[in-house]
Amino acid sequence: MNDVIAIDGPAASGKSSVARALAARLGWNFVNSGAVYRAFTWAVLQNGTDPADESAVEAVAGELEVTGGLEDGESWVAARGARLGPELDAPETNRAVSLVARVPVIRERAVEQLRGHAMSGPLVMEGRDIGTVVFPDAPWKFYIDASEEVRQSRRAAQGLVDQVAERDRVDSSRKTAPLAVADGAVVIDSSNLDINGVVAAILDHMRAGGFVAAGEAGA
Numbered sequence: 705m706n707d708v709i710a711i712d713g714p715a716a717s718g719k720s721s722v723a724r725a726l727a728a729r730l731g732w733n734f735v736n737s738g739a740v741y742r743a744f745t746w747a748v749l750q751n752g753t754d755p756a757d758e759s760a761v762e763a764v765a766g767e768l769e770v771t772g773g774l775e776d777g778e779s780w781v782a783a784r785g786a787r788l789g790p791e792l793d794a795p796e797t798n799r800a801v802s803l804v805a806r807v808p809v810i811r812e813r814a815v816e817q818l819r820g821h822a823m824s825g826p827l828v829m830e831g832r833d834i835g836t837v838v839f840p841d842a843p844w845k846f847y848i849d850a851s852e853e854v855r856q857s858r859r860a861a862q863g864l865v866d867q868v869a870e871r872d873r874v875d876s877s878r879k880t881a882p883l884a885v886a887d888g889a890v891v892i893d894s895s896n897l898d899i900n901g902v903v904a905a906i907l908d909h910m911r912a913g914g915f916v917a918a919g920e921a922g923a
């Protein structure tokens with residue numbers, strides 16, 4: 705397996721922007737694991753299945769055609785053969801995603817797809833259970849947090865309707881792979897830091913732990 709930096713944290717903590725910037729800096733692949741759960745959610749909604757009905761979601765999970773891959777250093781997701789874009793952040797997806805993501809068989813399929821990305825090269829992956837479940841042996845684990853107020857206003861600034869607190873409640877209390885700080889993860893509060901500030905904090909921790917980025921050797 706290639707090198708993995710696992711970044712977890714609550715909704716709108718800034719982890720996606722941080723993970724993308726960090727991956728670009730290192731020349732590694734960037735994988736947004738939430739997009740996979742969002743793709744499953746979109747497929748559930750298209751199917752006419754009630755996302756709140758756990759057994760109904762479980763019953764259709766095997767039929768949902770959700771695929772993904774890497775292109776130009778970033779992950780993509782598709783459902784029913786078509787790549788998904790803005791539908792992933794639609795208000796109805798935001799409302800339903802935590803309900804769909806609590807279903808174990810959906811998580812099994814997502815985790816399998818996510819682990820596959822590590823075969824292609826070193827990567828930065830962000831989500832809720834990357835350091836705890838997807839890559840528990842990752843050498844670098846971070847948990848990015850921010851106050852609920854800051855997170856809510858970040859979403860509003862993006863023009864997105866998102867029930868951040870409600871998603872966190874469902875994500876943290878579900879039975880399978882709840883949002884949690886992984887053993888050995890470094891917690892970074894991003895409330896008063898911009899993206900570059902968090903990336904710098906991550907790289908400082910890694911360098912202190914002996915990490916030398918390609919191109920930085922001997923520097």
Ligand code: C5P
Nearest residue numbers: 737738741801802805831832833871875
């Ligand atoms: O990261 P993002 O906000 O796009 O994630 C959307 C939802 O997908 C989360 O609220 C959570 O329910 C689910 N998710 C998850 N495990 C992950 C990533 C996302 O359960 N690793």
